[in-house]
Amino acid sequence: MQETMQFEMKLQTAKADLSLRREIWVLLVWLLLVQKGEAQQPFASPAQTSPSPGTATWALLHKNVGIASMHTAVTHTGQVLFLDRTDIGPSLISLANGLCRDNQRDMSSQHDCTSHSLMFNPIDNSVRPLLVITDTWCSSGQFLPNGTLMQTGGYNDGVQRVRWLTPCGSDGSCDWVESSTDLLQAGRWYASNQLLPDGRMFVLGGQYSPTYEFIPSNGLGIFTLPLLESKNYFNWYPFIHLLPDGTLYIFADRDSLILDYNTNTIVKTFPSIPGEPRNYPCAGSSVMFALENGGTSAPEVLVCGGASIMAPGNVTAQYPASQTCGRITVWDTNPGWSMQDMPIRRNMGDMVMLPNSQILIINGAQNGAQGWDNAASNPVLNPVIYDPDSWSFQVQPASTIPRVYHSTANLLPDGRVLVAGSNCHIHYTFVGEFPTELRVEAFQPAYMDPIHDSIKPLFVSNPITISYGAPFDVQVSIPGPVQGMVGLTLTSSPFTTHSYSQGQRQVKLAISPPMQLSSNVYSISTKGPLNANVAPPSWYMLHALHQQIPSYGVWVQVQ
Structure with a gap:
């Protein structure tokens, strides 16, 4: 006890000494500026104008939720929706009240009494199993204006399905609703969705579907997008950003354009981003920076990471992942990509917009690409945070859990980032370098210190x-x-x-x-x-x- 007290006293003395040195340094800088005529009033010390950086931390929230979440969304009722594919065989969590899923078209278990979707409560880390019928493998989704999640497509019997989940609180009984009559007009596996200003859903792409459509369709059919036709393989899960003028910025592989979906015309095309392919199966990621002043600023898009064009299907080579990010101001007269190197090369990284408008890049691997088993290697355990204003990266503390293929990261209201999933195997497999991951953790940025x-x-x-x-x-x-x-x-x-x-x-x-x-x-x-x-x-x-x-x-x- 005495040694601890002595240590704490020394620590406080050291802190005070450091603070004094900092104040003296600030004063000297100010005096120098005054002499040069460049300062009109005293400097405020860094301790007054900006907080100490603090320390980012990790927390394990649940040791085994029962499923590996391939798709994750945070609902406005405070619950987090986890969703996996349905044709993996039994999961490790049973459906409640003796429910079972009977589906003769399922490729693994036609009679399955386990859950493949659940609600996770980030307050007490409890789980509630949900029942989803058709296959949601590599499907898409987004929330509607009333907070209902619309979930579309998938594989096998799910390829044209539309599903809904209207969220409820932790004491509710909300569950998936599937329609056999409200169907997508095209089969969509690996598609992307974007909520439109009028409340409709824009659904784009998917394997063998270089087209887009609207839900509800209101009598409109499907429309071909040449950008996706030309890419053939590296166009799955295309990036979509709704721009402040109501048009859509769409990115696939290394190319992008602006689409006016009201007239179904291409308004603008952009130069190719340098470097590797950025979409599935090369798996970069993208965000549009925060719109300033209520939405009056020019939109700027960031694309980071990816994999060598040779990586998919070439497991032995394990090509290095991309180390570059590109940003582009899409309304510039002659827009071009401004490129930067990340501190760590990465594919399969998730990009999360933090409340302070910085970008967290988390999860992924440094070699290979998306795919089963050993398609990727060398997991990236350290997230990085990108500051758009200073164009700078900061490496964050490492997790102990590799999160590679089929992993997710989502912002929670309290500022934490919920991290779940990771499954490189066709079925749940708990051996090998990357076992199916059922643990859920939270990354707590330094602002939570x-x-x-x-x-x-x-x-x-x-x-x-x-x-x-x-x-x-x-x-x-x-x-x-x-x-x-x-x-x-x-x-x-x-x-x-x-x-x-x-x-x-x-x-x-x-x-x-x-x-x-x-x-x-x-x-x-x-x-x-x-x-x-x-x-x-x-x-x-x-x-x-x-x-x-x-x-x-x-x-x-x-x-």
Whole structure:
């Protein structure tokens, strides 16, 4: 005990000494600037203007949820939807109340009393099994304006299916609903979805389907997209980003275009991104950076990672994965790719938009490509965080669990990132280098370090619904003195699968300076996103940020 106290005293002395040195250094810098005529007022110390970096950590949430989540989505009721394929044979969690799944077209188990989908509660880490009938292998999805998840396609008997799940709370009994009459017009396996401003679903691509369609179709048929026709193999799970003018940015392999889906015309094409193919089975990922000032900024797209064109099907070679990211401002007159190297080469990485608008790149492997068994090797255990403003990467602490093929990562309202899945095998296999992974963990970015508690905002009041362009106020409490502005971001909840989060987007709201209401409560005036092109009607996570430290998010419905 005495040795511990002595150590703590030495530690505090060292911290105080470091703080003093920092203050002296800041003062010397300021004096130098004054002498040069470049400073009009004293420097604020770094400890005052920005928080200490803190430490990112990992936490194991569940040792065995029973399924490997190939598809993951966070619902506005607080539950997380896990979904695997159905034709893998029995999982490790039984359906409740004696339910069984009987499907004569299933390729593995026509009578199966285990679950292949479940609801996970990130508050108490409990699970509730769900019943899904048709095969959801490599399917697609996204949330509708009312918060219902629309899930489309798959394999075998699921290739044209449309499924719905209307979320409920932890004490509810919501489950999958499948229709035998509402079907996709084309079979879609490895497709991508995008919610449109009018609430329709845009469904694009898939193996052997270089086309797109709408749900509901309203009498419209299917439309061919030449970009997908020309790619043949490296166009599965194409990247789609809804732009603030209502058109769609679509990326496949190494090429991209802007599609006006209302007139079914290609508005613009872009130069090929340098480097490797970026879509399945080479598995890069993509995000559109946060739209600024309520959605008035020019959209910029980031594409990172991928695999050698020779990697798929060439297991022996284990070609190195891509180490590059490219970003492009799609409304530039002559747009081009600005390329950067990541600290770690990576394929099968998931990209997650954090509440502070930085990008987490997590999961994946450094060699090979997507595929069964030994298609990839050398797992990437360290996430990295990319700061779009400074164009910089920061390597994060490593997980102990490899997350390769069929793994997912999703933002939770509290700021954690839920990490699940990883299965390189046709059936559940618990031997070998990459066994089927049933553990669920959370990556906790440095902004969650308790060192930031004195500046972390907390919502005191907030709206439940937000209307486009309409003003509203929020109130936040901040324990310590407020420095600078208090930001507000809206972040969607995407459908994450195969290294791409379908429907992921973020909007930074225009804000007023905080108005102090009491000793530590402040009011911030803002207004909703510009229109439905900027933020399609749906449920979003609203976060307040103070010195880039986010609050616990609250769910709001934008309409």
